[in-house]
Amino acid sequence: MAISNPGPGHSGTTGSLNSVPASKKATLSSNYLDFADGASNNDWSQQYLPDLMEKEAEVFGTRTIAGFLAQVGAEEAMSSDQVVWSEQGRLHLSYVGSMVINSGVFTFSTDIDGNTISSGEHGVRLNDMCILATNEGAIKCQVGVVDATTCTLYPYEDEDIEDTSAFTAGVTTTATLLVIGSEWGKGVADQGGTASSTAGYGNTQPTHTSFSNKPIIIKDYYEISGSDASAIGWVEITGEDGQSGYLWYLKAEGDTRSRFSDYLEMTMLEAVKGVAAGSTDADHGVGGLTAGNTIGTEGLFAAVETRGNITTGVTGVNAATDLAEFDAILAEFDSQGAIEENMMFVNRSTSLAIDDMLASMNSYGAGGTSYGVFNNSEDMALNLGFSGFRRGSYDFYKSDFRYLNDKATRGSINARDTVAPLRGVIIPAGTSTVYDQSLGKNLKRPFLHVRYRASQTESRKYKTWVTGSVGATTSDIDAMEVHYLSERCLITQGANNFMLMK
Numbered sequence: 001m002a003i004s005n006p007g008p009g010h011s012g013t014t015g016s017l018n019s020v021p022a023s024k025k026a027t028l029s030s031n032y033l034d035f036a037d038g039a040s041n042n043d044w045s046q047q048y049l050p051d052l053m054e055k056e057a058e059v060f061g062t063r064t065i066a067g068f069l070a071q072v073g074a075e076e077a078m079s080s081d082q083v084v085w086s087e088q089g090r091l092h093l094s095y096v097g098s099m100v101i102n103s104g105v106f107t108f109s110t111d112i113d114g115n116t117i118s119s120g121e122h123g124v125r126l127n128d129m130c131i132l133a134t135n136e137g138a139i140k141c142q143v144g145v146v147d148a149t150t151c152t153l154y155p156y157e158d159e160d161i162e163d164t165s166a167f168t169a170g171v172t173t174t175a176t177l178l179v180i181g182s183e184w185g186k187g188v189a190d191q192g193g194t195a196s197s198t199a200g201y202g203n204t205q206p207t208h209t210s211f212s213n214k215p216i217i218i219k220d221y222y223e224i225s226g227s228d229a230s231a232i233g234w235v236e237i238t239g240e241d242g243q244s245g246y247l248w249y250l251k252a253e254g255d256t257r258s259r260f261s262d263y264l265e266m267t268m269l270e271a272v273k274g275v276a277a278g279s280t281d282a283d284h285g286v287g288g289l290t291a292g293n294t295i296g297t298e299g300l301f302a303a304v305e306t307r308g309n310i311t312t313g314v315t316g317v318n319a320a321t322d323l324a325e326f327d328a329i330l331a332e333f334d335s336q337g338a339i340e341e342n343m344m345f346v347n348r349s350t351s352l353a354i355d356d357m358l359a360s361m362n363s364y365g366a367g368g369t370s371y372g373v374f375n376n377s378e379d380m381a382l383n384l385g386f387s388g389f390r391r392g393s394y395d396f397y398k399s400d401f402r403y404l405n406d407k408a409t410r411g412s413i414n415a416r417d418t419v420a421p422l423r424g425v426i427i428p429a430g431t432s433t434v435y436d437q438s439l440g441k442n443l444k445r446p447f448l449h450v451r452y453r454a455s456q457t458e459s460r461k462y463k464t465w466v467t468g469s470v471g472a473t474t475s476d477i478d479a480m481e482v483h484y485l486s487e488r489c490l491i492t493q494g495a496n497n498f499m500l501m502k
Helices: 068-072 248-270 300-307 323-335 348-360 410-416
Strands: 074-078 083-087 094-100 105-111 128-134 137-146 150-155 172-182 209-213 216-225 309-311 341-346 388-391 394-400 424-428 431-436 441-446 448-453 463-468 479-492 499-501
Touching: 068 248, 083 479, 209 479, 216 248, 248 300, 248 479, 300 309, 300 424, 300 479, 300 499, 309 323, 323 388, 323 499, 341 348, 348 394
Parallel strands: 074 448, 309 499, 341 394
Antiparallel strands: 083 209, 083 431, 094 105, 094 172, 105 150, 128 137, 128 172, 137 150, 216 479, 341 424, 388 394, 424 499, 431 441, 448 479, 463 479
């Protein structure tokens, strides 16, 4: 079934719906009724008085998308050009590498998260007790020799590492090594020093991982001449900023303000760090932005794509539409921070797919309909929408994300992007503990929060000021100029606990 906007006579073509973008740099006939165009429906030259409906109709409902960050994060002031924070590394030692089965020598390649292990950076020590796993099985071993890039493993069990009953002899294979403890003989002294074949019991230091982001300056501007500001219109205006009355410039200024508020949120969601002119980026090729500038900032989606998780559904099907998909999400969260409560912000199709999935789990009514579960009687309308559910030890709270649905925002982008449209995001609830290098101490903060520039004399969280000669006179310009400015960035802490749904 296709949905169209039929015009007069229901021809199926686009009709007179006022879907023309409301913001124009000039006053156009498409934005106003023309009372002298000669058409029978707009012709005021005829003698009959039309029934005027002065109130502007709100045909698009609430047009703003702001409010997402207010639900899931917080805002804090900052007084620097950069925010730097560090996040904990994993506590236990687990590595991926290669080994020749009949030699028992394991060569370190990466840690369990895929980060490259350089020479001397691993934490495996002499006499460590380990589990070694390949695609043929797992075996318990002890570290007998260790150096900067390799370690030699000796099995505890009857079969050797090279025993064909457990592993294929003479084959170089990818293996995972997990340290589970250590075993030392009686009276054997600890061997200190750096990792080497003769001194393999060195001090293990925690890894230090730092991240940074920079604020960007966001601006907007509105201007109205003194003459137009004093002209009254016949249309009674409405707007998200509470505009009312018959002064059209109030609506234009209010719409500019509302759009700017949306820009503040959209940039924090979508922004990416830019590539300067002449530099080469592996994903985007040669950069074309201004050379020498640190351009862009890391938004939520970019942070999760870089440091978090991504789930995709079957081709042509929404992600997370059955329990198997959710179980895969839970398994990934188990391997990360295992945050119990999570908020899901999804587009409409994914929201309905999740509702259908949960309703199909209900065995108390045909087709997934149940009066008792939904607290409805037989004579009431069924509520087949779910706002939350629990699976395993995780609670998920689902909410429609207007930004992903609206045709004027991400909705049109998702409709065009057939490769990997963004269907939603899963955000952990609660706070994380991080070391703030600016303040020099550990702090508990929401996983997601906005930093804005501010000092004792200047706050750039949301600035607006008026210049000109309309109202309070500040210059000789016969106009009112309204300026909007903010300087901010988004901090995504613990991105490994977030998930994009594509």
